[in-house]
Amino acid sequence: MDKPLTKNIEEGRAPFNFKQYEAAGGYDSVRKVVTMAPNDVVTLVKDAGLGGRGGAGFNTGLKWSFVPAPDGGPRYLVINGDEMEPGTFKDRLLMENDPHLLVEGMITTCFALQSSCGYIFLRGEYTVAEERLLAAIAEAYENGMLGKNILGSGFDLDIYLHTSAGRYICGEETALINALEGKRANPRAKPPFPQVSGLWGRPTVVNNVETICNIPGIVANGVDWYQGLGLGEFVGTRISGVSGRVNNPGCWEVPVGITFRQLLEDYAGGMQDGYELKAFLPGGGSTDFLMPEHLDLVMDPGAVQKAGSRLGTSLIMVLDDKTCPVGCIRNLIKFFAHESCGWCTPCRDGLPWTEQMLDKLEEGTGSLKDIEILKEMTGYMGIGNTFCALAPGAMEPLQSGLKYFIDEFEAHVDHGCGYSK
């Protein structure tokens, strides 16, 4: 099976430099794209059916097509490398181990968008990725893949690396744009969408790292090749992974269309001895719990949605039978309460309040009334009641936890947490 995202990645080996990367077929998509019409590239990516890999899964080419026609002013591509969703560690793999793939994807994408400036918005804690991306960008300049008149095509492009300083909300694309402008990273109202008015009020596309790493393969090899990578009706490959008490935690490039069971058993080696699967979060801390009966679902956004959750980042976290679900949810809510930007009241005040009630339950001082209020909270902080998707995301593990583990919540009222720590 072709693995376009990870073909150059080998554990324990330094990432390819420019020469090695090029010898392995790298930068072919740039050579090809400069002979194409930009709009044809957008159509190609749209037809390929690549969904965004940041969690929302929106068709990438369609997202690009909302950028208005060039007016002579700047337009930007911004890569969201602010990976901070609890339980998610896939973009780290790509950026640390094959930085040229992201750079190539950005060049090809910028050509399609007729943009001459790209930023990588990188999580500050990813220090290895920072060093390797800077080296790859410098090599791309030295070899004429960045700068003026790339490959004699008349296409100019500069790419800059911005390292952030740790705030989950920067992963929200309009908050990310504010942060890149040097402001507090509060989200902006939409519309206008960034494609129309984004960075410094100019047309801007914000794409996830893994999304853009798919572009070189699609442009170089075409729609049929890309669609053939998936199983059955599903297209492409994606990075999926598992954390928690499994035998072989990690992340791997898998064909889209495998089931959760295949990922858990064939790739992650199943549960560790002495632990049973109680539930799992399918794609990060802001997704609803799924149960063992959902293991045979295909890891596809549509299929997961029907089961009441979201595929999100497709890195699953297993909750084992020796770990308290209430404690797990409290940990997640603590994360979201800490990372709320404070802009809108339901999130700023609702999340800490929720955290306090979960603290009380864990300590054995909670009441049935608290559980009732927790249920109400999932509505108060649901979609439509907050400025952005942070608080609604935070409510997903809580609302599904209250559905699947209500007995355990109620058992906490009299006795607190009975699990050993």
Added chain:
Amino acid sequence: MNNLIATTAIKARQLTDEEIHEIEHEKTHYPYTQAVGLEALKIVQKYQGWVSDESLLAVSEYLNISPDELEGVATFFNMIFRRPVGKNVILLCDSVACWMLGCDSLKAHFTKTLGIDYGETTEDDLFTLIPVPCLGDCDKAPVMMIGRETYRNLTTDKIDEIIAEYRSKN
């Protein structure tokens, strides 16, 4: 934190040549200087260890960003320190995968061996302990960073070795 610097007599310090050189380099990446604010604070912190009021005012004057606006940015981000920290900042991940695999007991171990709680610095100024949200290394949990280094699959024994290593280096 919460310094009402505009109402006090605190004055900007002089930025060093190294700081100015790096800030000038960052300025070439953006069409507007406001965008350099966070990068400039990080540069200052790299050399000074933290961002004092005097440093914040210096960056504010140098980039022509109002002190209030820059303070808004400085206090927003987890990794900008507006209080002095020790020579080595330990960032212990306390998010879900690390929690499931025992980061609470690692935290207790740090508190026992170093005598500090979250947000505190050892008396010899060598270590500050801070919790950090998900470090994106969940398959190797529990994890932490010290400075720019990441340490994975942690145990209390491993932590003792790492601490000893840093002590011998300093």
